[in-house]
Amino acid sequence: MENGQAAFRDALIAAGLLIPTGVDGLYGRSGVFEDVVERFNDLITTWGGGDGADVMRFPPGVARHQFEQSGYLKSFPHLAGTVHAFKGDERAHQSLLRRLEEGEEWTDAQLATNVVLTPAACYPVYPTIAERGPLPADGALVDVYSYCFRHEPSLDPARMQLFRMREYVCVGTPEQVMEFRQSWVERGRALMESLALPVAVDLANDPFFGRAGRMLAASQRDQGLKFELLIPIASAEQPTACLSFNYHQDHFGLLWDLRTPDGAVAHTACVGFGMERVALALFRHHGFDVKAWPAAVRAVLWG
């Protein structure tokens, strides 16, 4: 499996679609790769833009105090990236440079800033909605898109450390958010089938940390809280999750005190699109030359 991943990555690099940096999971993208991502992003808007979502665009970092409150460290401590900076004087600077020069570890003198890398595009949405007071009767619908970070260096080009996620997020009553999620399971499948990709939708779980995490994962599956749309990319046996459909129940509602107009704790759900993964799926199944892609697929993306 790992061989297939490395071979696919090397082929993408040889074709100039990805630019290596010497760090697994950290790549530049060519203009062609980016064009595919942008066209796919527009396609999502074509399918979802009619719902009147509130468009928010956050940078790739979130506020540390919001991140700490989010509970992410309970479930996924191994994936988070905190941003640290030098806060010393000139003498400390000389010491830093000396250690760097001599090949010693210099990063242990870096101190945490108030910024943490965005772990999923929707994380800054919940405190933002909470700030705005009680929800409207028909709930809140938000459209977000950002670079996200997960510390999981991998040979698999579909498992990058820095990647983009587009999401629609729904906050409201259990009925509202379940209907939102169900509609996106159907739309997501139809959207991806319009790109002539082989898709399967399956029950899934998040990569919770540790032993307690295994129980959380099992419980998440038992309750049918997470579905993924899978496409074979680097491996036929282990297809890659390209879209995910998540029902958080009252998890974020309780954390951020999100309330429906009648005072009940709000429920939330989101649909997430892994932008690089979808681009890679298209390159895998239709070839590296976008001009040679099936005419129907080109028509969907480039109109």
Added chain:
Amino acid sequence: MENGQAAFRDALIAAGLLIPTGVDGLYGRSGVFEDVVERFNDLITTWGGGDGADVMRFPPGVARHQFEQSGYLKSFPHLAGTVHAFKGDERAHQSLLRRLEEGEEWTDAQLATNVVLTPAACYPVYPTIAERGPLPADGALVDVYSYCFRHEPSLDPARMQLFRMREYVCVGTPEQVMEFRQSWVERGRALMESLALPVAVDLANDPFFGRAGRMLAASQRDQGLKFELLIPIASAEQPTACLSFNYHQDHFGLLWDLRTPDGAVAHTACVGFGMERVALALFRHHGFDVKAWPAAVRAVLWG
């Protein structure tokens, strides 16, 4: 001055153009704000796309080994952001959660990853060009665009910690890169004047660290290596650099062993566009309602 900055920031937040996070310099953007950034980005392509630049798009992080080699820590240690992660076991995780719960510092147990936040969009370009071997006779021209991080929390909305920079980068003979820079000083001014913004181009210097840094800054000015296009945003007296035109001489050529076809060390130059700053300048001078902007400006951006 600071009052003017905070007042402008608060007005942008009240208008919904920026979304506060509780951290100075870290904001979400509304759909309207993003649309202005995207239209301005397209306008840059209109002015620069005909030069045949190689389009590269890097994520908001660079490889640590490339960052260490880049010399950034010599000049700007105070601005860099290193990415750190939890690498412990379940016992360490329990300890992390306990410290978090009790309001203690937990981030000092985070260890550096191989990712550093991108300090300027062009930083990953030089090692990428170096990898490709000797330059072509007419040099190399690259188009990059990414989120960048600088650790400088500020009340000034034009001084964000996470912001976007579009750049064209030229690598070649001193004559080639000087001609590139001169053409962009002229194009940049004309481009910005087409948006009916009050601009001035002036000599500038980078914010080098410490006492030695003051000498570097003076030397940079004496040699005329850096020019900025300035527009009043939060303050009329201290206008904000929205574009910069930089001649690095052989700094990056020596660092990365970039060579012209005759074996000489290559020189480099870049033009950088501060995307959020330009958007803020437009909101400052034409108002918060984009529909009420001058027809000529709307025509340039929305066609």
